[in-house]
Amino acid sequence: MSSYSIAIHGGAGTISRRRLTPDRQAAYTQALTQAILQGEAILKQGGTALDAVTAAVVSLEDCPLFNAGRGSVFTADGKNEMDASIMTGHDLNAGAVAFVKNVRNPIRLARAVMEQSEHVFLCGDGAEKFAQYCGLSFETDAYFFTQERYDQLLKAQREQRILLDHSEESADSVDKKHGTVGAVARDQYGNLAAATSTGGMTNKQFGRIGDSSIIGCGTYANNLSCAVSCTGYGEFFIRGVVAYDIACLMYYKNLSLDEACRIAIQEKQTQMGSDGGVVAVDAAGNVCLCYNSAGMYRAAIGQNRPLFVGIFEDNIALL
Amino acid sequence: MSSYSIAIHGGAGTISRRRLTPDRQAAYTQALTQAILQGEAILKQGGTALDAVTAAVVSLEDCPLFNAGRGSVFTADGKNEMDASIMTGHDLNAGAVAFVKNVRNPIRLARAVMEQSEHVFLCGDGAEKFAQYCGLSFETDAYFFTQERYDQLLKAQREQRILLDHSEESADSVDKKHGTVGAVARDQYGNLAAATSTGGMTNKQFGRIGDSSIIGCGTYANNLSCAVSCTGYGEFFIRGVVAYDIACLMYYKNLSLDEACRIAIQEKQTQMGSDGGVVAVDAAGNVCLCYNSAGMYRAAIGQNRPLFVGIFEDNIALL
Numbered sequence: 001m002s003s004y005s006i007a008i009h010g011g012a013g014t015i016s017r018r019r020l021t022p023d024r025q026a027a028y029t030q031a032l033t034q035a036i037l038q039g040e041a042i043l044k045q046g047g048t049a050l051d052a053v054t055a056a057v058v059s060l061e062d063c064p065l066f067n068a069g070r071g072s073v074f075t076a077d078g079k080n081e082m083d084a085s086i087m088t089g090h091d092l093n094a095g096a097v098a099f100v101k102n103v104r105n106p107i108r109l110a111r112a113v114m115e116q117s118e119h120v121f122l123c124g125d126g127a128e129k130f131a132q133y134c135g136l137s138f139e140t141d142a143y144f145f146t147q148e149r150y151d152q153l154l155k156a157q158r159e160q161r162i163l164l165d166h167s168e169e170s171a172d173s174v175d176k177k178h179g180t181v182g183a184v185a186r187d188q189y190g191n192l193a194a195a196t197s198t199g200g201m202t203n204k205q206f207g208r209i210g211d212s213s214i215i216g217c218g219t220y221a222n223n224l225s226c227a228v229s230c231t232g233y234g235e236f237f238i239r240g241v242v243a244y245d246i247a248c249l250m251y252y253k254n255l256s257l258d259e260a261c262r263i264a265i266q267e268k269q270t271q272m273g274s275d276g277g278v279v280a281v282d283a284a285g286n287v288c289l290c291y292n293s294a295g296m297y298r299a300a301i302g303q304n305r306p307l308f309v310g311i312f313e314d315n316i317a318l319l
Numbered sequence: 320m321s322s323y324s325i326a327i328h329g330g331a332g333t334i335s336r337r338r339l340t341p342d343r344q345a346a347y348t349q350a351l352t353q354a355i356l357q358g359e360a361i362l363k364q365g366g367t368a369l370d371a372v373t374a375a376v377v378s379l380e381d382c383p384l385f386n387a388g389r390g391s392v393f394t395a396d397g398k399n400e401m402d403a404s405i406m407t408g409h410d411l412n413a414g415a416v417a418f419v420k421n422v423r424n425p426i427r428l429a430r431a432v433m434e435q436s437e438h439v440f441l442c443g444d445g446a447e448k449f450a451q452y453c454g455l456s457f458e459t460d461a462y463f464f465t466q467e468r469y470d471q472l473l474k475a476q477r478e479q480r481i482l483l484d485h486s487e488e489s490a491d492s493v494d495k496k497h498g499t500v501g502a503v504a505r506d507q508y509g510n511l512a513a514a515t516s517t518g519g520m521t522n523k524q525f526g527r528i529g530d531s532s533i534i535g536c537g538t539y540a541n542n543l544s545c546a547v548s549c550t551g552y553g554e555f556f557i558r559g560v561v562a563y564d565i566a567c568l569m570y571y572k573n574l575s576l577d578e579a580c581r582i583a584i585q586e587k588q589t590q591m592g593s594d595g596g597v598v599a600v601d602a603a604g605n606v607c608l609c610y611n612s613a614g615m616y617r618a619a620i621g622q623n624r625p626l627f628v629g630i631f632e633d634n635i636a637l638l
Contacts, residue, residue, distance in 0.1 A: 092558045092591070098528075099442055119527045120554045123418055124443050126526025207445025208438045209417075216535040216560035235439045239411045241535035244560040245567070252571035272411070 004043035004188050005285045005302030008036050008056050010066045011179010012231045012277035012296035015311060025311060028065060028297055032309050035059035036299040039183060044303075049185040049193035049227070050088050050111075057084075057107040057195045060181035064146050066297075068181040069105055072144055072199020074153035080144040082199050083213035084110040089192030089221035096121040098213040100128055102144070104137040107197045110213075112136060120215065149202070156203035179297065180212050182219070182229025184281045188303075192227035192281060194219045194243070201234075210234025216244035223283055225251040226260070231296070232269065232276010240268055246280060257282040261290035323362035323507050324604045324621030327355050327375050329385045330498010331550045331596035331615035334630065344630060347384060347616055351628050354378035355618040358502060363622075368504040368512035368546070369407050369430075376403075376426040376514045379500035383465050385616075387500040388424055391463055391518025393472035399463040401518050402532035403429040408511030408540035415440040417532040419447055421463070423456040426516045429532075431455060439534065468521070475522035498616065499531050501538070501548025503600045507622075511546035511600060513538045513562070520553075529553025535563040542602055544570040545579070550615070551588065551595010559587055565599060576601040580609035 010032055020028075039056035043049070061069025072080040084106035085096035095114025098121070103109050112134040113122050122130055131138070182196040196219045198212040211218035211234040218234070220243035221227035228243040242264050249260035261280055269276060270292050277291025279298060287305065289298045299309040329351055339347075358375035362368070380388025391399040403425035404415035414433025417440070422428050431453040432441050441449055450457070499517040506512075515538045517531040530537035530553040537553070539562035540546035547562040561583050568579035580599055588595060589611050596610025598617060606624065608617045618628040 087558075094558050117525070118554065119525065120557045121528040121533075123526035123528050126524060130525040205445060206436070206438070206449040207442035209440040209442050214440075214533060214535075215557050216533075216563060220560070235437065238439045238534050239406075239413050241539070241560065241563040244535060244563055248564070248567035248571055252567055 002188060002190055003285050003303035004186055005281055005287050005300070005305060006036060006039045006043060006052055006056065006183065006185040007279040007281055007287045007289060007300040008032065008039065008060065008181070008183040008298065009229065009231050009277065009279045009289070010060055010181050010297030012291045012293045013179060013275065015295040017312065020311070028311060029309050031060070031063045031065050032297060032299040033307070036301055036307070039185060040301050043185060043187055046188055049187040049191050052185040052187065053086070053183040053193045053195040054107060054111055056183035057181055057197050058105050061105050061107060061197055066181045067179050067199045068197040070144060071146060071149065073149050073202040075200070076157070076203045076205045078153065080141070080199060082106040082197065083209060084197040085213045085215055085219040086110045086114060086195040087193065087215060087219050087221040089223040089227055092222060094120050094215045096213045096215055097123065097127045098209045099124045099207060100131070102138045102141070103128060103131050104139045104143070107195050108136055121213070152202045180231040182231060182279060184227040184229050184279050186227070186281045186283070186285045190223065190283065192221045192223050192283065194221040194227035194229045196229045211237035211242070214238060216241050218243060220244045220247055222247050226257055226280050226282040228278050228280045230276065230278050232293070233274040236269060236272045236274030237276060240264065240272065242269070242278065246278065250282065257286050257288045261288045265290050266292050321507060321509055322604050322622035323505055324600055324606050324619070324624055325355060325358045325362060325371055325375065325502065325504040326598040326600055326606045326608055326619040327351065327358065327379065327500070327502040327617065328548065328550050328596065328598045328608070329379055329500050329616030331610045331612045332498060332594065334614040336631065339630070347630060348628050350379070350382045350384050351616060351618040352626070355620055355626070358504060359620050362504060362506055365507055368506040368510050371504040371506065372405070372502040372512045372514040373426060373430055375502035376500055376516050377424050380424050380426060380516055385500045386498050386518040387516040389463060390465060390468065392468050392521040394519070395476070395522045395524045397472065399460070399518060401425040401516065402528060403516035404532045404534055404538040405429045405433060405514040406512065406534060406538050406540040408542040408546055411541060413439050413534045415532045415534055416442065416446045417528045418443045418526060419450070421457045421460070422447060422450050423458045426514050427455055440532070471521045499550035501550060501598060503540070503546040503548050503598050505546070505600045505602070505604045509542065509602065511540045511542050511602065513540040513546035513548045515548045530556035530561070533557060535560050537562060539563045539566055541566050545576055545599050545601040547597050547599045549595060549597050551612070552593040555588060555591045555593030556595060559583065559591065561588070561597065565597065569601065576605050576607045580607045584609050585611045
């Protein structure tokens with residue numbers, strides 16, 4: 001038995017310090033702490049990386065502070081459409097869903113696709129039908145409604161443009177909320193897993209899908225290299241095939257996890273004019289929390305690693 | 320000005336020799352020839368790789384012999400739902416659509432997403448709305464109806480299971496048809512492009528999306544390495560992130576195009592129990608047509624390369 005580790009994120013972007021009051025900061029810190037400790041408890045008891053990342057992401061999906069599950073932003077039609085994906089590193093198995101409504105925990109649906117279907121990627125009404133078939137929990141529109149998210153939609157519609165959820169502009173609402181959520185873990189058996197979930201972009205149109213549901217782009221896991229969950233400008237993360245790029249930089253070029261993440265995010269994404277970040281864990285249990293934006297909601301913990309929770313680069317909360 | 324090349328595929332899989340009559344073989348050979356010559360004409364005149372792969376895939380989409388566009392298979396609901404993606408290697412720009420109905424040429428829609436939207440990946444009704452916005456051609460259900468495809472659906476439903484379009488079983492219908500279509504090209508300016516389009520799986524349910532619409536999995540292009548279009552068992556091609564894997568094997572490991580394709584398909588996909596193939600072209604204009612199935616509908620031509628059209632491994636048509 002070797003040591004375990006887990007890392008999570010709750011989105012990256014231009015997080016306005018001015019608007020993130022001490023109370024809000026404390027609320028985010030508490031929510032991140034709760035999510036990562038739920039994942040860690042599973043690893044500590046000898047549970048699997050898959051169960052750990054599922055538990056951590058479910059916790060973040062259930063928290064209205066984050067743009068995933070309950071706290072999902074609104075589309076142009078005033079709906080909450082969610083994407084999620086999950087992958088296990090020992091068998092390269094994967095599941096993903098896009099464009100699903102009213103499913104309480106899209107990450108559980110992605111996992112059901114992986115474990116209970118012959119498919120990897122299900123979409124829309126069909127994915128919801130599969131969720132019913134699997135007996136997953138549904139919630140009413142009211143469950144997903146938060147006034148702040150709705151105000152963000154109205155604001156975006158007034159401005160006649162699509163706001164990236166993690167952009168500075170969306171931080172204008174009094175109680176702003178940011179980003180995708182995700183988790184990566186290495187369990188005591190040396191197996192890796194990654195999971196990502198999102199409510200997409202405020203005021204999104206035309207059935208836009210970002211990187212969060214795309215294996216290789218938003219999520220990837222392989223015991224030979226690493227597990228990665230991304231958050232950021234989805235279009236650029238797709239074009240960069242970011243999650244698999246980090247795995248390839250490690251496996252094909254023998255780079256360390258830190259070097260691989262730095263090249264994929266701080267070099268390549270920066271050159272493309274994109275911002276965002278990743279959480280990643282490698283086969284040895286090393287953890288990397290890497291971003292090129294002003295901040296990333298993030299946390300990490302391991303058997304030999306104290307709990308870390310952070311938001312800004314220089315304003316981290318060490319508990 | 321350097322030399323151009325282009326390669327296309329019309330699907331891979333277990334193609335039954337017994338059922339592929341000489342007449343049918345001639346029809347496929349003619350359709351592949353027509354498609355690749357349309358792409359080549361553009362390259363010869365100094366056109367772009369992007370225009371060449373678009374023209375070749377449009378030609379294959381318009382031909383009812385192939386499972387894309389007009390010849391798309393039927394879903395469990397008796398609909399024709401199509402996926403497509405396209406990418407350019409000089410700027411890593413990309414466009415993709417999934418789950419679209421009645422759009423005459425899904426590859427044109429993927430290209431419109433790339434060129435006329437801020438997004439990379441659109442899906443379902445929203446993608447169709449975007450197609451209308453861009454003034455793309457729509458067709459009625461009747462246009463997409465072919466009796467043979469419908470018979471395949473009825474047969475699959477009788478057998479209460481989902482048939483991979485390229486499986487031996489689907490070849491039971493008198494006039495069987497196979498696969499995804501795709502094209503890759505290098506133009507005289509050294510730019511690469513890749514395009515892929517499909518009608519998915521016969522009797523597919525739950526909004527299943529395969530690799531054809533996924534950048535990095537079914538389609539990838541980068542002037543630093545290669546352009547790739549995949550066809551095969553979509554779930555395994557997603558899990559293998561096949562198109563980008565080939566690019567990484569070249570760029571990070573300095574392998575040749577042939578070696579990279581062989582590892583990705585003949586080693587990795589074979590080990591996973593999957594079958595399929597790729598067409599690929601590298602920055603130097605080398606072409607690779609690689610598969611681990613019994614056959615792949617394929618063709619290649621270049622400035623310094625005679626026309627090649629093939630179906631089986633040992634039963635190739637050299638024109």
